[in-house]
Amino acid sequence: MSTDKDILKHIKPVEPKIPSDDFFSSLAAKATKKEQKQNEDKSTINRIILYYSSAIAAILIIGMIVFQQFNMPEKDINTKTLSLANISTSEIIEYVEQHLENYTTEEIIDLASIVLEEEIDLISDENFLPENIQFTDIESYISEEEIELFEDYDLYEFDENELLIF
Amino acid sequence: MTNRDKNWLDIIKAGGSSGQKAFQELSIFYGPKLYSQILKITKDPALSKDVLQEVFIKTWLHLPKFEGRSSLYSWLYRITHNETLSMLRNEKRRAHLSLSQEVIEIIPGHSSLDGRSADEILSLLNAAVESLPHKQAAVFELKYFQQYTFKEIEKITGTSQGALKASYHIAKGKITSFLHLKLNHSLRETSKL
Numbered sequence: 446m447s448t449d450k451d452i453l454k455h456i457k458p459v460e461p462k463i464p465s466d467d468f469f470s471s472l473a474a475k476a477t478k479k480e481q482k483q484n485e486d487k488s489t490i491n492r493i494i495l496y497y498s499s500a501i502a503a504i505l506i507i508g509m510i511v512f513q514q515f516n517m518p519e520k521d522i523n524t525k526t527l528s529l530a531n532i533s534t535s536e537i538i539e540y541v542e543q544h545l546e547n548y549t550t551e552e553i554i555d556l557a558s559i560v561l562e563e564e565i566d567l568i569s570d571e572n573f574l575p576e577n578i579q580f581t582d583i584e585s586y587i588s589e590e591e592i593e594l595f596e597d598y599d600l601y602e603f604d605e606n607e608l609l610i611f
Numbered sequence: 612m613t614n615r616d617k618n619w620l621d622i623i624k625a626g627g628s629s630g631q632k633a634f635q636e637l638s639i640f641y642g643p644k645l646y647s648q649i650l651k652i653t654k655d656p657a658l659s660k661d662v663l664q665e666v667f668i669k670t671w672l673h674l675p676k677f678e679g680r681s682s683l684y685s686w687l688y689r690i691t692h693n694e695t696l697s698m699l700r701n702e703k704r705r706a707h708l709s710l711s712q713e714v715i716e717i718i719p720g721h722s723s724l725d726g727r728s729a730d731e732i733l734s735l736l737n738a739a740v741e742s743l744p745h746k747q748a749a750v751f752e753l754k755y756f757q758q759y760t761f762k763e764i765e766k767i768t769g770t771s772q773g774a775l776k777a778s779y780h781i782a783k784g785k786i787t788s789f790l791h792l793k794l795n796h797s798l799r800e801t802s803k804l
Binding site for chain 2: 451452453454455456457458459460461462463464466468469470472473474475476477
């Protein structure tokens with residue numbers, strides 16, 4: 446009986462059937478072609494990614510343009526506001542006098558209400574009238590000019606809040 | 612690295628149809644050695660061919676990055692070993708291996724081998740080879756399993772015959788000890804029952 450040292454002598458490798466050279470050659474050819482195909486696939490994927498990126502970029506640009514269009518009226522208003530700032534008070538008054546008849550009393554009241562509602566928070570009871578003008582001055586001015594306002598009412602019957610609103 | 616391997620590498624790295632032709636030559640030279648290596652583990656010729664295909668693809672892809680710090684065969688041996696184990700793990704084909712081709716035969720007359728099947732011994736032998744450093748395993752593969760002479764292995768690996776003999780001697784000693792340990796341990800476990 447053999448010793449443990451000789452164990453490999455009792456295990457004999459069986460010679461395998463090796464395929465022909467053509468098999469290995471064709472396998473190598475397949476490997477190089479497969480790698481080429483993988484590169485082509487990668488190239489195709491890159492092209493697809495490029496198309497999608499272009500499409501997304503186009504959508505973003507269109508979105509920005511549309512967004513700007515939506516914002517345009519606000520810009521116009523701002524422009525008009527800036528333009529109005531350059532018009533003198535006398536010019537505005539002149540314009541109002543000329544076109545006052547074009548509006549009914551209700552329309553004027555409504556428009557004034559809108560303006561006052563926007564500015565009401567900025568006007569306090571104290572600073573509504575300039576310091577050097579008193580109610581008596583207004584009263585005397587109205588009587589001197591014979592302006593018939595509030596015929597049936599005394600001016601003092603209105604509280605300051607109503608005046609502010611009107 | 613041998614001049615032959617260096618020449619192939621230079622042509623392949625240059626690319627083009629010459630590179631593909633050089634790769635085919637390389638595959639014809641190393642293919643049978645790698646196929647035998649795979650077959651020893653899978654014992655399945657069809658599966659071995661599939662594995663070899665993957666090995667060639669990986670080799671073709673990574674060959675331009677091979678720096679030649681080891682012999683080309685040693686590098687290929689390692690790729691083949693890893694790819695074979697990976698394929699077996701992925702496909703879970705280990706269970707079917709005993710139905711396939713015989714890779715070793717047991718010669719009667721050794722007490723530790725008596726009553727053991729060839730499959731059982733091959734599994735142990737493969738485990739023993741797997742425990743070796745890759746260079747030793749590669750030399751053992753060529754000398755023991757593929758029965759090349761040291762002179763032929765020198766031509767394949769570019770390593771001197773003296774170094775190859777020393778490497779093979781160490782590998783053989785380690786494998787013998789491994790088998791001795793496993794088989795005797797198994798024998799003791801059986802006798803306990």
